[in-house]
Amino acid sequence: EPEVTQTPSHQVTQMGQEVILRCVPISNHLYFYWYRQILGQKVEFLVSFYNNEISEKSEIFDDQFSVERPDGSNFTLKIRSTKLEDSAMYFCASSEMGYNEQFFGPGTRLTVL
Amino acid sequence: GQNIDQPTEMTATEGAIVQINCTYQTSGFNGLFWYQQHAGEAPTFLSYNVLDGLEEKGRFSSFLSRSKGYSYLLLKELQMKDSASYLCAVKAAGNKLTFGGGTRVLVKP
Numbered sequence: 001e002p003e004v005t006q007t008p009s010h011q012v013t014q015m016g017q018e019v020i021l022r023c024v025p026i027s028n029h030l031y032f033y034w035y036r037q038i039l040g041q042k043v044e045f046l047v048s049f050y051n052n053e054i055s056e057k058s059e060i061f062d063d064q065f066s067v068e069r070p071d072g073s074n075f076t077l078k079i080r081s082t083k084l085e086d087s088a089m090y091f092c093a094s095s096e097m098g099y100n101e102q103f104f105g106p107g108t109r110l111t112v113l
Numbered sequence: 114g115q116n117i118d119q120p121t122e123m124t125a126t127e128g129a130i131v132q133i134n135c136t137y138q139t140s141g142f143n144g145l146f147w148y149q150q151h152a153g154e155a156p157t158f159l160s161y162n163v164l165d166g167l168e169e170k171g172r173f174s175s176f177l178s179r180s181k182g183y184s185y186l187l188l189k190e191l192q193m194k195d196s197a198s199y200l201c202a203v204k205a206a207g208n209k210l211t212f213g214g215g216t217r218v219l220v221k222p
Contacts, residue, residue, distance in 0.1 A: 031208060043156065043200065045209040056207045091155055098208040101146060104155040 004105035023092030135201035
């Protein structure tokens with residue numbers, strides 16, 4: 001069964017460093033998303049992406065964040081200068097169309113020291 | 114703003130039935146989703162309601178009343194592996210999901 005994959009599974013970085021989280025969405029899906037979940041808290045929407053551009057973003061997704069689809073399969077989230085409060089599990093998700101269910105990847109646990 | 118409420122925790126016995134309620138107040142409504150999340154893992158899709166009524170999928174059923182801003186997830190014939198958090202999520206406007214805090218269900222033998 002097709003699934004969303006994410007790398008790395010765990011990333012440890014120093015405050016102020018740049019990180020890139022990578023995702024491979026399900027191949028026939030057209031809509032891509034990033035969510036995050038701080039330990040013990042709810043899942044929060046960051047950004048949605050369709051047709052090579054951002055379609056929606058939350059207040060969390062400020063100038064320090066960017067997304068890119070560098071080729072036909074990968075979808076990346078970059079955090080330019082990480083802060084302690086960016087420590088969270090980051091989930092990539094994809095859906096076939098905008099109204100369909102979203103399928104989540106296994107997540108990348110980001111730890112900022 | 115968006116507000117989604119669900120109980121924090123529920124306990125039930127193996128083989129029993131548990132009903133997890135979710136109430137929501139959102140500006141716009143394009144569907145309500147239920148996800149299961151085991152500790153340290155990703156949410157996995159369980160069910161989707163966009164029209165009023167009951168959707169049944171094996172041991173899991175989900176109900177929606179749009180006029181009441183209310184949904185429930187019913188888990189029948191509970192198994193130990195059903196111990197997890199159950200997340201209610203609403204698609205208000207656009208395609209983003211807004212999640213509730215999740216209900217942790219503990220299944221006891």
